[in-house]
Amino acid sequence: MSDTTPILRINALTKTFNEFTALHAIDLKVHDGEFLAIVGPSGSGKTTLIRLLVGMDEPSDGSIWLRDQRIDEMPANKRPTCMVFQSLALFPHMTVGQNIEFPLKLRKVAPEDRKARALELLDLLRLPQDYYSKRIDQCSGGERQRVALARALAFDPEILFFDEPLSALDYRLRKALEKELKDLHARTGKTFIYITHSLEEAMVMSDRIAIMRAGRFEQIAPAEEIYARPVSRFVAEFMGEVNLFPIRAGQAEGVTLSPAAASAFGGATGTLMVRPESLQFLEGEEHAELTFAGRIEAEYMLGSRVQYTVTLEGGQTLIAEVLRENAMPGGPGTPVRLGCAAAACHLIAEA
Amino acid sequence: MKPSAFTRAALLVYGIAILAFLYLPLVSVGFASVSKGRYLSFPIRRYATGWYGEAMASDTVRDLLFVSLKVAGIVTVLSVVIGFFGALAFARYNWRFRKTYQKLILLPIFFPQTVLGLALLMWFNAIGVIPSWKTAIIAHMVWIAPIATLIISIRAYSFDPALEEAARDMGAGTWTTLREVTIPLLMPGIVSAGLFAFLLSWGNFPLSLFTTGADSTLPEWLYAKMVSGYSPLVPTVGILTVAASATLLAVGLTVPWVLKLVKRKTAA
Numbered sequence: 001m002s003d004t005t006p007i008l009r010i011n012a013l014t015k016t017f018n019e020f021t022a023l024h025a026i027d028l029k030v031h032d033g034e035f036l037a038i039v040g041p042s043g044s045g046k047t048t049l050i051r052l053l054v055g056m057d058e059p060s061d062g063s064i065w066l067r068d069q070r071i072d073e074m075p076a077n078k079r080p081t082c083m084v085f086q087s088l089a090l091f092p093h094m095t096v097g098q099n100i101e102f103p104l105k106l107r108k109v110a111p112e113d114r115k116a117r118a119l120e121l122l123d124l125l126r127l128p129q130d131y132y133s134k135r136i137d138q139c140s141g142g143e144r145q146r147v148a149l150a151r152a153l154a155f156d157p158e159i160l161f162f163d164e165p166l167s168a169l170d171y172r173l174r175k176a177l178e179k180e181l182k183d184l185h186a187r188t189g190k191t192f193i194y195i196t197h198s199l200e201e202a203m204v205m206s207d208r209i210a211i212m213r214a215g216r217f218e219q220i221a222p223a224e225e226i227y228a229r230p231v232s233r234f235v236a237e238f239m240g241e242v243n244l245f246p247i248r249a250g251q252a253e254g255v256t257l258s259p260a261a262a263s264a265f266g267g268a269t270g271t272l273m274v275r276p277e278s279l280q281f282l283e284g285e286e287h288a289e290l291t292f293a294g295r296i297e298a299e300y301m302l303g304s305r306v307q308y309t310v311t312l313e314g315g316q317t318l319i320a321e322v323l324r325e326n327a328m329p330g331g332p333g334t335p336v337r338l339g340c341a342a343a344a345c346h347l348i349a350e351a
Numbered sequence: 352m353k354p355s356a357f358t359r360a361a362l363l364v365y366g367i368a369i370l371a372f373l374y375l376p377l378v379s380v381g382f383a384s385v386s387k388g389r390y391l392s393f394p395i396r397r398y399a400t401g402w403y404g405e406a407m408a409s410d411t412v413r414d415l416l417f418v419s420l421k422v423a424g425i426v427t428v429l430s431v432v433i434g435f436f437g438a439l440a441f442a443r444y445n446w447r448f449r450k451t452y453q454k455l456i457l458l459p460i461f462f463p464q465t466v467l468g469l470a471l472l473m474w475f476n477a478i479g480v481i482p483s484w485k486t487a488i489i490a491h492m493v494w495i496a497p498i499a500t501l502i503i504s505i506r507a508y509s510f511d512p513a514l515e516e517a518a519r520d521m522g523a524g525t526w527t528t529l530r531e532v533t534i535p536l537l538m539p540g541i542v543s544a545g546l547f548a549f550l551l552s553w554g555n556f557p558l559s560l561f562t563t564g565a566d567s568t569l570p571e572w573l574y575a576k577m578v579s580g581y582s583p584l585v586p587t588v589g590i591l592t593v594a595a596s597a598t599l600l601a602v603g604l605t606v607p608w609v610l611k612l613v614k615r616k617t618a619a
Contacts, residue, residue, distance in 0.1 A: 056516055076519045089517035093535045102531075103521040155521050 013062035037202035040212030082157035097132035103155035121150035278344035288339025383586035402587040434499030442507035468561030482564030499544035506540030
């Protein structure tokens with residue numbers, strides 16, 4: 001993946017539907033070979049964006065560049081990109097082989113070469129070769145997913161777009177396919193742009209995540225950075241469960257700060273973010289840089305971890321998650337103290 | 352829940368009664384066509400199949416058949432073409448007054464055909480067009496094209512537009528998308544619409560009566576001969592007409608299935 005030559009560049013891209021603006025002059029650069037996930041809640045504009053990128057809709061303003069070529073005025077069928085649709089859009093009147101060969105047939109590739117490539121792709125996607133003549137309705141959800149991927153790869157696109165293709169699958173299959181997609185990305189070296197509303201999916205697969213909200217990018221960064229250092233309250237909350245405390249002039253209500261922590265946040269104003277897994281139960285007179293005191297309200301078993309809802313002395317609610325072996329005996333009603341290091345917290349500055 | 356013996360018996364009787372109600376008149380026409388007597392009376396004393404030979408050899412019947420086939424064939428082709436593009440316009444595009452237009456287009460289906468026939472006849476006279484089998488085509492189209500549109504629309508509404516988008520995304524132009532994706536997926540609807548269009552035109556009497564002028568279709572001739580000049584040739588031609596419809600229906604239902612089978616075998 002090169003840092004200098006973006007394969008895709010979006011400049012001030014805008015899309016309006018009558019009075020409603022779905023995309024507000026957004027900019028984006030995607031690097032060659034990158035796996036970028038675009039994540040956002042429903043109505044954030046991610047599907048509108050992908051439809052503009054593949055040419056299904058026309059932008060109201062702005063431009064889209066593929067390397068040095070402007071493509072936003074190019075019809076969908078002339079763009080060197082391809083999309084795996086949410087519904088997969090496999091042709092039900094064609095066999096698996098005919099589906100995979102479709103883009104090759106359009107390019108007038110000889111039938112024997114088409115078949116050879118289709119069989120090669122079946123291998124790549126770990127589908128048995130006898131699936132070549134199977135009907136689409138004879139394939140399971142996961143197999144259809146692989147056929148759709150094989151068809152898209154047969155097209156050999158510069159960029160492969162995905163519009164929430166795993167959303168209709170059950171949890172176990174989704175998890176398995178997430179890993180397969182990441183593996184496929186590594187094996188093909190193609191640029192993947194993946195739209196999803198599932199943060200988990202995005203975190204497992206992508207090199208970078210772009211968080212969308214109301215037609216704008218809220219933050220674009222690697223998953224780790226977005227998780228640990230969100231730029232806004234929205235991103236912090238979107239990236240999973242989080243404890244947020246308003247902080248004014250270096251003081252946060254419900255949190256006892258050690259002198260070191262107080263100087264670290266010296267006079268800051270904004271929101272203090274503490275992830276549930278950063279918290280630990282404190283024993284006896286043990287102290288931490290940030291200390292929280294309260295009572296356990298509820299306890300939830302999450303497999304290898306245990307989650308607690310704690311009501312703090314000031315009335316705020318705190319969520320803490322610890323490994324099972326570090327679980328707090330006593331259950332609901334037990335008075336507890338929790339702590340974390342200042343370095344594990346993040347201050348979201350006020351906009 | 353398992354039905355009781357009484358319920359099963361009642362359902363059987365009900366089923367037989369319904370079938371008898373639907374098919375007994377047709378069976379009696381069949382008997383009339385093989386009765387040697389001029390008029391049908393039971394029990395039939397002497398059977399004869401000579402009327403079938405006479406019907407086959409008759410120039411009149413051949414002319415009637417030709418006119419009916421010509422009208423029904425042209426109506427079928429035109430109705431399917433109009434219905435196909437109409438269905439796509441309704442199901443694929445959002446345009447102003449679409450729903451109102453859709454209702455207005457389908458309205459002729461509910462008009463009494465005699466009134467529609469009379470109105471068309473008056474209109475042809477007003478613009479100076481002499482009624483013939485050609486005007487019958489227009490008359491049949493007014494009634495049948497909306498039905499074809501409705502049948503194809505049902506299919507068009509039920510298929511995922513993402514399939515056409517996917518084809519375009521992979522490099523297919525408008526015509527290629529139509530040929531490779533849209534038409535094959537709408538084919539069951541197109542075949543059904545074609546069959547309906549043909550059979551409705553083939554058996555139509557009220558519209559033909561008003562609009563064929565000096566020409567005549569088989570149903571018109573059957574009616575005219577019932578009114579005056581009846582002979583067992585009338586039920587014979589009637590039975591042959593029904594047999595032609597049934598054959599077409601059987602072919603129409605079988606051919607797509609056979610084609611699918613052949614295509615699957617070729618793909619394998």
